[in-house]
Amino acid sequence: MDMKKSAAIILLAVVFFLFGGSSVYWWQTGVQQKKLANYAAQMEQSRNELQQQISSLEKEVLQLRSTNLVLYCEKQSDQKNRDSCFADAAVKYQDIKLCEHIQNQTTKDFYCYGKVAVKANDPKLCETIVEHPLYRDECYADIAVNNKDLALCEKIQYQTYKENGCYAALAREMNDVRICEKIVHELNRSGCYRDYAVEKSDPSVCEQAGSFKSGCYEWVNARQPQ
Numbered sequence: 001m002d003m004k005k006s007a008a009i010i011l012l013a014v015v016f017f018l019f020g021g022s023s024v025y026w027w028q029t030g031v032q033q034k035k036l037a038n039y040a041a042q043m044e045q046s047r048n049e050l051q052q053q054i055s056s057l058e059k060e061v062l063q064l065r066s067t068n069l070v071l072y073c074e075k076q077s078d079q080k081n082r083d084s085c086f087a088d089a090a091v092k093y094q095d096i097k098l099c100e101h102i103q104n105q106t107t108k109d110f111y112c113y114g115k116v117a118v119k120a121n122d123p124k125l126c127e128t129i130v131e132h133p134l135y136r137d138e139c140y141a142d143i144a145v146n147n148k149d150l151a152l153c154e155k156i157q158y159q160t161y162k163e164n165g166c167y168a169a170l171a172r173e174m175n176d177v178r179i180c181e182k183i184v185h186e187l188n189r190s191g192c193y194r195d196y197a198v199e200k201s202d203p204s205v206c207e208q209a210g211s212f213k214s215g216c217y218e219w220v221n222a223r224q225p226q
């Protein structure tokens with residue numbers, strides 16, 4: 001009987017050790033996981049706070065730089081030099097607000113707004129060009145070609161520039177002569193095929209060059225290695 005009691009006691013001890021120990025282990029694991037989760041949350045909060053501080057500091061630095069540039073450009077000898085100074089600084093630092101200090105409208109639209117937009121690769125900035133629609137069209141066309149984005153051609157107001165400055169340029173840039181088909185005016189479309197054929201040294205495209213066909217063949221042949 002004593003042996004049975006002893007065996008039972010031993011069995012109970014083993015069960016307690018297994019299940020009780022397991023419970024302690026899982027409890028400790030849960031505590032550790034909670035601590036790790038809290039630590040991760042604190043690290044994320046610290047990272048966000050640091051990022052906000054960096055962003056705020058960057059804005060202050062940009063504002064200070066902009067202020068110093070304005071002071072520097074305003075000291076130039078005459079208005080032409082001042083305008084050039086603002087335009088150069090705006091393009092270099094992609095700070096379109098500096099363009100607002102320019103007096104000459106051509107310099108402001110073409111050499112400042114347009115150049116900043118292209119360098120920043122931001123077609124929305126082309127919308128700042130109001131007084132000279134042709135410069136705005138050129139802005140859209142340049143960004144369209146740089147990004148191989150046909151959709152931007154649709155923003156161009158002047159049909160001739162849309163066809164020659166955007167569609168035709170993109171046909172060559174994207175190595176896709178089919179883009180010439182988007183050109184409505186026959187003369188411009190023929191010119192698109194001709195320019196594509198000449199640039200790509202592809203005489204087969206000359207067949208679509210309309211009134212430019214004969215000249216197209218001559219120019220393509222002239223580019224062939226002797």
